[in-house]
Amino acid sequence: MRVWIALALLLALFSVTTAQESETAIETDWECPPGFEGQTLSLFNWATYIGENTVADFELLCGVTVLYDVYDSDEVLLARMRQGNPGYDAAFPTDYIVDIMRVEGLLAEIDLANIPNIANIGEQYLDQNFDPGNLHSVPYVWGTTGIGYNIEAVGYEITEWEQVFECECRVAWLDSTRAMFGIALTILGYDPNTTDADEIAAARDYLIENSGNVVAIAADDGDALLAQGEVDIAIEYGGDVGQQIVDCECEELQYVVPSVGGIIDFTSIVLLADGPNPELAQVWMDYVLQPEIQASITNTVLYPTPNVAAIEAGLIEEDFQNSSSVAIPEEVMEETFFIENVGPDAELLYNDAWDEVKILTGL
Amino acid sequence: MGNQVISRAGVGTAVQTTAQGFRADMAVRSIGKVGLLVTPIFSYFFLWAPIALLVLFSFNDSRGVDTWRGFTLRWYENIFAGTMGGEARFATDLMLSALGNTLFVSSIATVIATILGTMIALSLVRGNIPGKKVIDSILYLPVVIPEITQGVSLAIFFKLIFDFVESSTGVNGTPGFGSIIIGHVVFNISYVAIVVRARLANMNPRLEEAANDLGANQWQTFMRITFPLILPGVIAGALLALTLSMDDLVVTFFNSGVGNTTLPVFVHGLIKTSVTPEVNALSTLMLLFSTVIVGFSLFLQNRYTDRPYNNR
Numbered sequence: 284m285r286v287w288i289a290l291a292l293l294l295a296l297f298s299v300t301t302a303q304e305s306e307t308a309i310e311t312d313w314e315c316p317p318g319f320e321g322q323t324l325s326l327f328n329w330a331t332y333i334g335e336n337t338v339a340d341f342e343l344l345c346g347v348t349v350l351y352d353v354y355d356s357d358e359v360l361l362a363r364m365r366q367g368n369p370g371y372d373a374a375f376p377t378d379y380i381v382d383i384m385r386v387e388g389l390l391a392e393i394d395l396a397n398i399p400n401i402a403n404i405g406e407q408y409l410d411q412n413f414d415p416g417n418l419h420s421v422p423y424v425w426g427t428t429g430i431g432y433n434i435e436a437v438g439y440e441i442t443e444w445e446q447v448f449e450c451e452c453r454v455a456w457l458d459s460t461r462a463m464f465g466i467a468l469t470i471l472g473y474d475p476n477t478t479d480a481d482e483i484a485a486a487r488d489y490l491i492e493n494s495g496n497v498v499a500i501a502a503d504d505g506d507a508l509l510a511q512g513e514v515d516i517a518i519e520y521g522g523d524v525g526q527q528i529v530d531c532e533c534e535e536l537q538y539v540v541p542s543v544g545g546i547i548d549f550t551s552i553v554l555l556a557d558g559p560n561p562e563l564a565q566v567w568m569d570y571v572l573q574p575e576i577q578a579s580i581t582n583t584v585l586y587p588t589p590n591v592a593a594i595e596a597g598l599i600e601e602d603f604q605n606s607s608s609v610a611i612p613e614e615v616m617e618e619t620f621f622i623e624n625v626g627p628d629a630e631l632l633y634n635d636a637w638d639e640v641k642i643l644t645g646l
Numbered sequence: 647m648g649n650q651v652i653s654r655a656g657v658g659t660a661v662q663t664t665a666q667g668f669r670a671d672m673a674v675r676s677i678g679k680v681g682l683l684v685t686p687i688f689s690y691f692f693l694w695a696p697i698a699l700l701v702l703f704s705f706n707d708s709r710g711v712d713t714w715r716g717f718t719l720r721w722y723e724n725i726f727a728g729t730m731g732g733e734a735r736f737a738t739d740l741m742l743s744a745l746g747n748t749l750f751v752s753s754i755a756t757v758i759a760t761i762l763g764t765m766i767a768l769s770l771v772r773g774n775i776p777g778k779k780v781i782d783s784i785l786y787l788p789v790v791i792p793e794i795t796q797g798v799s800l801a802i803f804f805k806l807i808f809d810f811v812e813s814s815t816g817v818n819g820t821p822g823f824g825s826i827i828i829g830h831v832v833f834n835i836s837y838v839a840i841v842v843r844a845r846l847a848n849m850n851p852r853l854e855e856a857a858n859d860l861g862a863n864q865w866q867t868f869m870r871i872t873f874p875l876i877l878p879g880v881i882a883g884a885l886l887a888l889t890l891s892m893d894d895l896v897v898t899f900f901n902s903g904v905g906n907t908t909l910p911v912f913v914h915g916l917i918k919t920s921v922t923p924e925v926n927a928l929s930t931l932m933l934l935f936s937t938v939i940v941g942f943s944l945f946l947q948n949r950y951t952d953r954p955y956n957n958r
Binding site for chain 2: 328331336337354511
């Protein structure tokens with residue numbers, strides 16, 4: 284049949300591979316420990332959450348094959364690993380997911396002696412609550428959730444979460460249960476990771492009472508609404524707003540992490556339990572933490588790097604490193620919080636309360 | 647025909663005698679006429695406007711897919727960069743290998759599902775199996791149950807099978823293309839069977855009897871009479887199966903192993919950073935490709951339905 288011939292032709296067209304080059308695209312003095320030639324490393328990550336040449340260079344330096352599969356959310360990664368690891372060595376989950384995976388025994392232990400490059404990571408990014416002593420994870424990139432706003436439309440500078448709720452303008456909330464409740468709890472003076480039912484109820488009431496200026500609860504497209512002028516303020520991820528600021532080349536779009544209660548998140552590389560090649564996975568971790576490599580990743584994905592050595596060597600693009608979503612003043616950084624794993628019972632309370640907010644605000 | 651004329655006349659006179667100025671039935675009729683004109687316009691607008699936008703934004707000179715910033719062909723150039731000898735971007739490479747996986751899985755799943763589905767349809771319409779009604783209604787089950795249920799139950803099923811095989815033979819099975827293809831066949835069979843059965847039910851059974859009468863055996867009758875007549879239905883079923891299979895995200899994801907990323911899984915994986923216009927460009931090419939296939943199948947269908955013996 285002609286259709287199948289056409290299909291076969293198309294397949295053949297796409298399976299033509301480019302010739303292997305002998306030089307790495309990024310100059311680095313990192314050397315692969317011997318003895319891994321011909322082996323395979325299986326990575327599980329988001330699709331474009333990596334540098335342009337990170338994988339190809341690693342294959343070249345170590346003489347290995349890298350299989351790179353993608354998932355679309357932390358929850359999906361968790362669901363897959365709970366079914367049993369189908370054969371991945373390393374994945375790239377967010378902080379609280381690392382905690383859940385660690386507690387559930389889905390992660391294997393790292394021998395930090397295999398990862399000398401961890402010395403390049405700033406101390407403030409190591410030994411976090413979600414993985415004390417970095418027994419299972421090494422820092423990859425980090426990010427914040429804050430306020431993206433159009434300073435011309437709003438008319439004044441924004442520095443606090445309260446201003447978002449009081450503003451007489453159009454606001455987009457972020458469709459992230461724990462982020463929105465963390466914000467409300469901070470404003471009310473509670474622990475943003477509380478498990479107390481009354482405090483969660485109070486935060487819910489605060490959100491409902493102060494929803495008058497909300498025009499959308501955006502699932503990760505608040506930055507686009509902001510850029511298109513549909514809203515004046517968007518509670519959004521710093522990286523997304525930063526991308527819009529770069530794209531529009533304009534003065535009026537701003538991003539700010541509030542002076543109290545900004546949300547911070549880490550992406551880590553974790554060593555998965557029951558993976559086929561944990562040794563090579565640790566070599567991979569050491570490779571990624573090499574300043575030039577981690578810098579090239581950050582310059583591609585535009586999430587800030589924890590690699591202090593790379594920053595000090597000036598390897599990160601200057602405009603990005605100095606932008607408001609990266610260069611966050613120390614006193615603001617100290618007031619940020621992580622969204623932590625609160626356990627299934629509290630998680631249920633949060634989800635129910637968020638549903639009530641959505642129903643009562645009609646958004 | 648005669649009946650209709652009489653009844654129409656009857657209604658007309660009845661209304662004339664009761665209603666004076668305002669003719670309710672005429673109002674309904676004229677609204678209906680406008681409705682008949684407007685409905686397809688709206689339906690086609692909602693059907694095609696998003697697709698038109700997708701094509702338009704594949705030429706957008708910006709990394710985002712939401713704001714228009716000028717015309718470019720670079721996303722198309724990127725797609726073909728690797729095959730034209732240039733340097734392919736990492737994401738483009740991933741996307742193309744995902745497309746290759748998708749075409750591989752969906753074409754095999756479509757062939758198997760079409761054969762099995764056609765066989766089921768034949769045995770349901772022509773056969774005389776006990777419990778036909780029950781089988782008939784079970785056929786609709788994969789069409790109505792949520793995809794996530796299907797995906798997870800299949801994953802559990804495969805895990806049980808693998809565990810059983812491992813404990814009895816020591817062979818360690820892992821999910822891979824095999825389990826994805828089986829998963830796709832499972833939900834595709836129903837769609838194919840339903841489409842083919844509709845076609846089969848419309849076919850005049852006397853044609854087969856006539857063929858038998860004229861000395862053709864069962865196989866000859868099937869190959870020369872039945873199959874050519876239901877072929878448009880089989881092709882329609884196969885196209886439906888191909889589309890569903892290429893689209894599928896949930897069943898694929900829960901049953902895939904290492905190295906099985908398909909295009910829908912890849913596109914979802916872009917969410918963390920941003921969906922690039924390369925996806926739009928690739929979708930546009932695929933749209934072009936499927937338009938050609940559908941056009942081809944319509945051409946086939948016309949050729950077959952034009953034959954005189956197909957009319958009752």
